[in-house]
Amino acid sequence: MKKLAIVTGASRGLGYATSEALAQKGYKVIMGMRNPEKAQKQINTLKMKDLDVVAMKLDVSQEKSINEFAEAFRREYGYVDVLVNNAGIFIDDEDGGNSSVFKTKSSTIQKTFTTNTLGPFLLTQKIFPMMQAEGHGRIVNVSSGMGQLSDMNRGYAAYRMSKTALNVVTRVFAEEAKGEDVLVNSICPGWVKTDMGGQGADRSIDQGIKGILWAATLPKGGPTGGFFRDGERIEW
Structure with missing residues (x-):
């Protein structure tokens, strides 16, 4: 049976590159993305390379979309x-970005957490x-050094907190699978x-996906x- 991978946020950047690399390694890759229709050109590019990829609609900021994706995936495969939980947003610049934490709006935190933390969790x-x-199984949560408590700096509060929380998601699922061959890492x-x-x-993107592919x-x-x-292991 052919190995099967799901990559979220797969229409561009790290998600697209990870999808291509896994397909090159022989995986059938389900590329989760908000607008598969708009990404058809990118999908066709991969298929022209004889890579086994399928685009499926998935918006990790919407629980309904996550449920529909999971059900369709379960039925089909x-x-x-x-x-690979790759989909994420970085919108702190809307509040002034690298500025005082006192300027961060609650709406920015909520929106960022919904996509970067709650989406991967659900x-x-x-x-x-x-x-x-x-x-x-292998679960890869694409986090960030900006979420390291051991090296926490000022600015970008919403993004930092969402990635710190994503690391917690990693730990709780890893503990759930302790002793099994289901490995969960950030x-x-x-x-x-x-x-x-x-x-x-x-x-570069190639450098960025190196650790994702490893995990x-x-x-x-x-x-x-x-x-x-x-x-290489880094501090939390």
Whole structure:
């Protein structure tokens, strides 16, 4: 049976590159995205390379969309090897960005948490049991060094808090699967040249997905419940 991966936020940036790389490794990749129709050109590019990819509608900021995606996926496939929770937003600039935390609006925090933390949590709730039933799975939560409590700086409060909380999501699911071959880890891709990271970032997309691919393809007995960058453990 062919290995199967789900990647969220897959229409561009790290999600698109991760999808392509996993497909090149022989996975069938379900590319979750808000607007599959608008991404048809990108999907066709991958299919022209003879890569096995399928676009499915998924908006991780909407619980209804998550439920519909999970149900459709379960009916169509019924099993999964890899879940990469990549979809995320960075909207602190709407409140002045790298400014005083006192300028951060509650609406910015709520919107950021809904997409960056609650979305991955709810989707993992739906996908996790399928992995347990098969006795195998890899869950990769794309986090950020900006969520490290050990190196917390000023500014971008909503994004920082959402990624710190995502690391908690990693830990609680990892503990749930303790002793099983379902490995759950947080990955910091670094500051990457994407639409979110901007062209001033110091890492390429290929460098950014290195750790994601590492965590997605860990062998049995690999680490779980950890926080990594480029396959090396970093502090929480």
